[in-house]
Amino acid sequence: MSALSDLLGAVVSDVESVFLFSPSSSHYERFADAELDEEVVVVAPANDVDAETYVELPLEFDNVRDRIKFGVEGALEQDLVEEGDVVACSVRVFDGDPDGVVRVRVEEAMRSGIYDLFANSRADPSVIRDVFEVAIELGKKGQKGKPVGALFVVGDAGKVMNKSRPLSYNPFEKSHVHVGDPIVNVMLKEFSRLDGAFVISDSGKIVSAYRYLEPAAEGVDIPKGLGARHMAGAAITRDTNATAIVLSESDGLVRAFKGGQIILEIDPEEY
Numbered sequence: 344m345s346a347l348s349d350l351l352g353a354v355v356s357d358v359e360s361v362f363l364f365s366p367s368s369s370h371y372e373r374f375a376d377a378e379l380d381e382e383v384v385v386v387a388p389a390n391d392v393d394a395e396t397y398v399e400l401p402l403e404f405d406n407v408r409d410r411i412k413f414g415v416e417g418a419l420e421q422d423l424v425e426e427g428d429v430v431a432c433s434v435r436v437f438d439g440d441p442d443g444v445v446r447v448r449v450e451e452a453m454r455s456g457i458y459d460l461f462a463n464s465r466a467d468p469s470v471i472r473d474v475f476e477v478a479i480e481l482g483k484k485g486q487k488g489k490p491v492g493a494l495f496v497v498g499d500a501g502k503v504m505n506k507s508r509p510l511s512y513n514p515f516e517k518s519h520v521h522v523g524d525p526i527v528n529v530m531l532k533e534f535s536r537l538d539g540a541f542v543i544s545d546s547g548k549i550v551s552a553y554r555y556l557e558p559a560a561e562g563v564d565i566p567k568g569l570g571a572r573h574m575a576g577a578a579i580t581r582d583t584n585a586t587a588i589v590l591s592e593s594d595g596l597v598r599a600f601k602g603g604q605i606i607l608e609i610d611p612e613e614y
């Protein structure tokens with residue numbers, strides 16, 4: 344008769360590395376001291392345990408699947424793992440000690456660009472996440488059933504305002520509202536029917552709606568077939584340190600731009 348650990352041990356057999364998600368110091372030290380053949384990688388919002396090999400998680404992510412996806416993508420970005428590697432992820436699903444192990448095979452397709460978007464934008468990762476979620480939701484549902492486009496420029500808002508002009512009165516003038524607030528998300532969806540861009544600060548304050556962006560566009564190279572909204576979104580991120588998140592009315596995809604380059608393209612329906 345096999346012991347249970349023999350039966351469940353298959354989950355961690357022949358893996359290249361073990362990823363410890365937000366381990367306590369004692370949990371990490373047990374792994375570090377064990378002199379395992381497998382590489383030990385800590386994945387957490389901060390390197391509190393002074394791990395040698397560490398991947399920053401821009402957010403804690405309640406959803407374990409998201410947490411693992413981001414960890415693996417971050418590790419890919421840092422060349423800690425490569426296509427075909429198998430990784431054992433030690434995670435905490437409930438409160439307390441780590442209570443789960445998930446076996447993951449690394450695929451190049453996991454490099455979606457989302458990690459880069461969160462970890463390397465100037466705005467707070469939580470602000471990027473909230474704007475991204477509004478764009479995804481708008482893409483899924485549209486505005487009253489009709490497809491709708493939207494352009495969100497996040498971070499470096501002062502500079503973005505200097506390189507744009509108003510198309511209409513700014514409904515957010517003098518207001519102090521932030522993305523992520525459910526009422527604000529309803530407002531963003533409502534105003535997305537109208538022209539122009541939303542400008543959002545590093546900390547998530549909605550600075551303006553209805554901005555017409557006027558960045559210099561020389562040398563900005565975006566995929567063929569995308570129009571003025573995408574060109575303006577891409578170009579403003581070369582002229583400033585903002586990140587642009589664009590929902591296309593015509594193909595329904597959400598794209599993100601940074602440094603004048605496209606860094607992410609996803610279908611809201613598949614997200």
Ligand SMILES: Nc1ncnc2c1ncn2[C@@H]1O[C@H](COP(=O)(O)OP(=O)(O)OP(=O)(O)O)[C@@H](O)[C@H]1O
Pocket residue numbers: 492493494537538539540554555556557569570571572573574575590591592593594
């Ligand atoms: N410079 C700009 N600044 C802000 N908004 C813009 C700018 N240029 C275009 N837009 C907005 O984008 C909308 C759509 O323009 P256009 O169709 O050329 O863009 P697109 O890239 O093809 O986007 P979509 O895929 O949504 O059609 C315009 O109606 C306008 O609201």
Ligand SMILES: [Mn+2]
Pocket residue numbers: 570571593
């Ligand atoms: Mn168009």
